[in-house]
Amino acid sequence: MDSTERPRGPRLEWTVVPSGVGPLLLAATPEGLVRIEFHAGPDRVDALIGRLVSRLGADALRPPPGAEVLLAEPIRQIAAYFDGSLRRFELPLDWRLSAGFNRQVLLELDRSVPYGAVIGYGDLAARVGRPGGAQAVGNAMGSNPLPLVVACHRVVENDGGIGGFGGGLETKRLLLALEGVLPQPLF
Numbered sequence: 001m002d003s004t005e006r007p008r009g010p011r012l013e014w015t016v017v018p019s020g021v022g023p024l025l026l027a028a029t030p031e032g033l034v035r036i037e038f039h040a041g042p043d044r045v046d047a048l049i050g051r052l053v054s055r056l057g058a059d060a061l062r063p064p065p066g067a068e069v070l071l072a073e074p075i076r077q078i079a080a081y082f083d084g085s086l087r088r089f090e091l092p093l094d095w096r097l098s099a100g101f102n103r104q105v106l107l108e109l110d111r112s113v114p115y116g117a118v119i120g121y122g123d124l125a126a127r128v129g130r131p132g133g134a135q136a137v138g139n140a141m142g143s144n145p146l147p148l149v150v151a152c153h154r155v156v157e158n159d160g161g162i163g164g165f166g167g168g169l170e171t172k173r174l175l176l177a178l179e180g181v182l183p184q185p186l187f
Helices: 042-056 072-082 100-112 121-127 134-142 169-178
Strands: 011-017 024-029 032-037 059-061
Touching: 011 042, 011 072, 024 042, 024 072, 032 042, 042 059, 100 121, 100 134, 121 134
Parallel strands: 011 059
Antiparallel strands: 011 024, 024 032
C-alpha cells in the first residue's frame, strides 16, 4: 500500500513462530489475538492470511521478527507455555471469528478447564446448558479460531478416548503430554 492509499479496515498483524508442535501462525488486531493456526508452513500461510483479510476486512501486515507490536505478548506467552513456565494465557482476545453457541462453549472452556485438566465433550455440553450436545461441542472445538490459547486440546471423549483435534491427533497428544495429562512420548 503506498502512502496515498487508505487502509480498507483494521490492521491485522501476523507472523509465524516456531513452537513445540511446529510452526504456528499468529494474527492479531488492535482488539487482541484473533487467530492461531497449527502447521503454518509456507505453502499454507498466504491462503490463511487471505481468508482472514477477507473475513475481517482488514489490512494485513507482517512486521520483521522482533518488531511485532500487537503480537509481542502472544509470542512471549506462547514461548513460555512451551518451555513450561506458563500455565494460563492472559491475553486480550478478539472473538469476531466465533459467535453464538460456539463462542459460548469456547468461553466456558477457557473459564473452567485449567492447564493439566481435561473435560469430556458431553460434560462441557452440560455446563453450557445443552445436555446431550456432545457433537455440537465437538463442532465448536473444530471451529475454534484460537486453539492453544483457548485450549480445545483439553476436551476429550467422555469414555476416556482422546477425541479429534483440528491440529491433528499427534499435536493433541503432544499438548496433553506437555500439560502432564498423558505420558511424554518415549521417542
